[in-house]
Amino acid sequence: MSDTNTETNAENDGLLQAWRYQLRACGLWWRMRPQWFVATVLDALLQAAVPYATIWFSAQLINELAGRRDPAALKSWVILILATAVVLTLAAAACHHWKAAADDTIELDRMTVVSDKLMDLDFPVEDDPRTFDTVSNIEQNENFTGKGLPSTQTILEQSLPAVFQIIGGIALSVSLFTSTVSADAGWLAILNSPWFALAMVAVLVGDIMLSTACYVHGDHYWVDYAEYGRFGNRIFRFFGMLFANDKRAMDCRVYGQFERVAIPFFRANNMFDLHSPALRRIFGPMSRWIALSVAVNTMLIGIVYVFVCLKAWGGAFGIGSVTQYVGAITTMFTGLSALLERIGDMRNNVPFLKSVFDFLDTPNTMYQGSLTTEKRADREYDVEFRDVSFRYPNAPADAWALRHVNLRFRIGSRLAIVGENGSGKTTFIKLLCRLYDPTEGQILLNGIDIRKYRYDEYMHIFAVVFQDFRLLALPIGQNVAASAHYDRARVTDCLEKADFGDRLATLPRGLDTSLYRELDKNGVQISGGEAQKIAIARALYRDAPFIILDEPTAALDPIAEAQIYAKFNEIAGDKTAVYISHRLSSCRFCDDIAVFDHGSIVQFGTHDELVADAAGKYHALWHAQAQYYAK
Template identity: 75%
Template structure:
């Protein structure tokens, strides 16, 4: 874990980003996520660019005919061609545009997949690290605040593709502007035939476009600089905005007036998006100034184009209809060039945000991945041993050990209780057992072989764990039990029945197909904390693993309810090796062995009667501390 690579969380990095490499990589990622979107985007951009040019060219020919021969047959042909072209392009454009809109609707969902998939693929020690959480939070906040990151790369392509087609079409329709000479009868306007005049025209137009784009990019840079303040404002808004609808906060809010007296004053004092806030003032005025200047400079382009084209037409180089063609073509082409340069500026400004994304996606896993398969034993005789195991969390101080010199061997089919005060190392012990972390020192053996040599996925299959903070999904009950969309319905119902959930299942309106909670289904049912725990236990039973672990999943229940769950669970665990973690010692009296943890060490090991009789021991101390409250009642 200590060798893992972590990214900066500020949205920027000290390393110099490579804008176009990141942009192309982002587009390649989108291609893998939604290949149809890219095809739809290209066709939609082509239709967008083709329609105005077709209209410009056909209209120019029609006007030239009206200003020239006025042949009825030719006019009729041009009108029919204009109508047919307009209809065909409108239909094609509508089809492509609606196709693209449908693909666009899926982009927000698809865009979350790379980070989500990477989180699931990361070694747990890296995923569990605060720096990883900060990085992922930064990526999401950048996207939510101003769409920077992968979403921005989509917007750049949406701008750049039509611009490229506009440039290509404009150049094609504008070539004859420079090749059509002014006749000698044009007098001094014949100077416009000089190639240097054409070069000067192109240079002036290009200069105007570059200057306009530079002003826009410079102004956009101020918005990028607002990212950190914007992310904080988003966090404040997201927290307090969601808190209003959080039913778990409703009673406190009403009892103590938290929103009126705390939340709203805090929001007003930290609203980064208020136009009068210091952060926004640093951005709003310079951004407005530079981008307004960009628009003003762009307007000069139209004036230069009109002057050049009209002078050549006045000199007799072409007819009045061609004026429409050339003005429209050049203006559209250089507008496309301006958009393309602005897109290049957006690519540069987006590069630091894409770097954060790709640095995270490139984070390497560091845990050793073994290749041995776990032995498939029908007798469940899996021997697990902790041999002088010590563990220190990544980034912890050298003397801050979570576990120290733990030696323990599980008896197959036994019931082991793990007890101790908060912070004594109980949950860390389970994390090592399930290989969510690897020991810092010592070894954990499965059937005499270091567990690191086994295939990770196969090793995990021998464990079924109900964590203290277990989670159920807002999906049908049966899918929650099986952790699969397709499952054995009879087995799922049997596991629920064994977990003492059979009566509740019978009362549910759709049985196993009843949705839990109402997040995704208005007809979903709310389950109590105790019912949720029974479902979590049924999920562990469905897995049918040789080791089953309960890591304080009943901490929120009263002692009697907890004891009932453990007693019931002891009956149904069968020949499985079971590990129970609990604060309440009375719940673990039925266990074969009890390991007492204190400051990362196993300080006692034995049966309940043996440990409670040792008046100098930690277990006796804990037992008496709890028993006195129940005796007093």
């Protein structure tokens, strides 16, 4: 008995959770697009009203034809039917058009729900591989099964017409159970018994419940298949477009990777193939349960016809009312069946919505600060690392990325950060820009812990060109300004300073020329060096007091990298500039050089001072690399 109660409680809890999630999703749609919500409700109302109006008016017309056959009454009914049909049809068409237009806008809004949250997260959370996996799973679920947020829209859109169908059906079919057969109808008089009417309702409801249970059980197989589907979708997205990936084209051509590796792997792991064990194990039973649901639902129509015809045979109502009652009851129970199925969909959607809402509920823990960052015309911002240590989240206790770092920037100076790969150079920049907070120690801006400054204002004192910078497939001007609206003269000036002026002059559309061809067939393909110049122009356009180059030229040879750094040094002006490189020749011109090794600053000084220290790390690195840049 206790096991039964436990199962019942779990079922009720699951239904309550499903309702809570569905209502929360509806709240999202209402806040984002209330006009879509209104259009959906009106569209559903008219969807239900049109067939019921047809049913009721048709019944009255048939009753008149089978009864008095009064020409004036027939004329009135015909005019009323036509007028009502025209008004309702036009209203339904207009509302459906409105709903279709609103659907396009809500689709875009739905896609931004997760992306907006992702951009709002603290960077350490966003940078966590588990976050990437969560977002990827949400996307895969939506694309493969439509489960998650898309399903809540479908449930709402299909539930509302069902509710209106039930209400209309009840209104038009109540008289079926209250009308009585004539006294001389013989054994048909049993139809007048209220117990018979209750039994009939019970049979119809039981039929619907059984049909719905079969449907929900079949639909639940999507939950079991979700993990297979996500994996299959990832494989399809990667291997399905491998041949069109220009970054992999040369490897695929030279090594035959597409035919020899990609195709065999894809065929062996294609979860969507009809012979896939997972697909056969899931879709076979699913199809049988869904088919059984349809078969049981079809029995409902037969039961309704028998009951209505028997009452008509007994003289309870005319032939026209047969049309009304059959149409009303079948439509009503179709709505009830649809509503129960949507409730089942809500329950099956719980695991998918849970992952969405758990992600949306991810808290931000980084303190955003409240102090206003001082806007100094002289750009004299004093930044100091004071005994800073950092360990990435979820890293082992002894896995320090930085350890006891002490460094103070000289205002307006050129600082080079050098060291081998993995020595902590990029982590140092992440802390400087407050993408992460130190695990230990402090970073000070003008003597105040940077955590006390407003987060958004503090970040604006830095312009960074990261080693894996990205440009968008949008016009050059928008790429440089990082905005759809910008100062064209200022953008042009930044591009010229970044040595992109000659290339810009060759472009027929100038700043309006799109980069790449993903979105514009007339877009231009640019080289790696040209992309770096545009990225540097973007950093210049921001006009921040600190400007940082984090190995953006790592793919170039040492001489080309040194040329870009030297050019950038000329245009940095009075900004405090930080250059990060694992190649020492590029940073000889800097005022100071900080040498990183295993997360610590092991040397600090000028190039001449460091290279003269034969026992130092810098001396060893310099002579190891000298063969690449010696004249």
